Amino acid sequence: MISLVKSYVRPGQALRRARRVPAVGVVALIAVIAVAGCSGSGSSKKPSAAKPMSASKAITLAADATQKIRSLTANFDVSVVTGHVTATMQMQLKPTYLIDMNLSVTPPGQAATNLEEILTPKALFLKDPQLSQRLGKPWLEISMATLSSRSGVNFTQLLQNLENTNPENQVKFFTASKDVHVVGQQTIGGVATTEYAGSYTPAAAIKQLPAGLHKLLAPVLKLLGSNPVQFHVWIDGHHLTRKAVINETIAGQSAVTTYTITSVNQPVHVTYPSPGEVRQYP
DSSP states (O other), X not given: OHHHHHTTSSTTOHHHHHHHHHHHXXXXXXXXXXXXXXXXXXXXXXXXXXXXXXXXXXXXXXXXXXXXXXXXXXXXXXEETTEEEEEEEEEEOSSSOEEEEEEEEEOTTSOOEEEEEEEOSSEEEEEOHHHHHHHSSSEEEEEHHHHHHHHSSOHHHHHHHHHHSOTHHHHHHHHTOSSOEEEEEEEETTEEEEEEEEEEOHHHHXXXXXXXXXXXXXXXXXXXXXXXXXXXXXXXXXXXXEEEEEEEEETTEEEEEEXXXXXXXXXXXXXXXOGGGEEEEO
8 A cells, every 4th residue: 555655745746646546546446355354235234243263264254255345435544654645435346347536645744635536447537636737627537548558557457357356365365364363342333343463474465366466466565575564454243344454564664554444335426527627648
């Protein structure tokens, strides 16, 4: 998630930010899936805390349960030396891929900037105050073909892989932990949960990546070097992850990411900009 902050906190590089946002969105998506561990179908019935079981079994069940994810919403917070990001996200995986993120980005010693991005199978829409001033339109639209050609990553193929790949392949990051253990009981968002804590090495995480995501995420994981990733995760009685806190060090820079899953398998409603508000790139 450190790439999320780096994509936005460099002053005077709005167009470069625009080019980098797709990778940010996809990485954010995968990170949320990695902690989502969701099996809920949107039922209003409140689950109880998980029944007593080994910590490794609980993490495995959370990973298995992600097969039923169609959509989710989440809040997240990322803190690093180079800035602070808070965001709300709504994400649809099936029947087609769609993500809508609203972000507040605060570089050190500067005022916060509010951004919005909408990522579809065909294009990225970005609303950025710096871009708006330069382009004369509130929104910038970049096609997937343009993104792929400029980044060297086939984003259309990647998104198809995300849609067709079992999300269980992403949550396996936590299952790579050899020291996961029960911390205690806690109520998150009015729901009883069991808190678990553990760590995993970047090498172990890389081994968990499916082939379709290896090209995108392996370089990010390699930036961790040999530094282990520490995590806390809160799971309810339906094996639904309600919250996760991840501590990692990337290229010598400490990052703390907190996710709270606010809904699962509920309809995703995205308001697209009107044609008159959009400037196409290039």
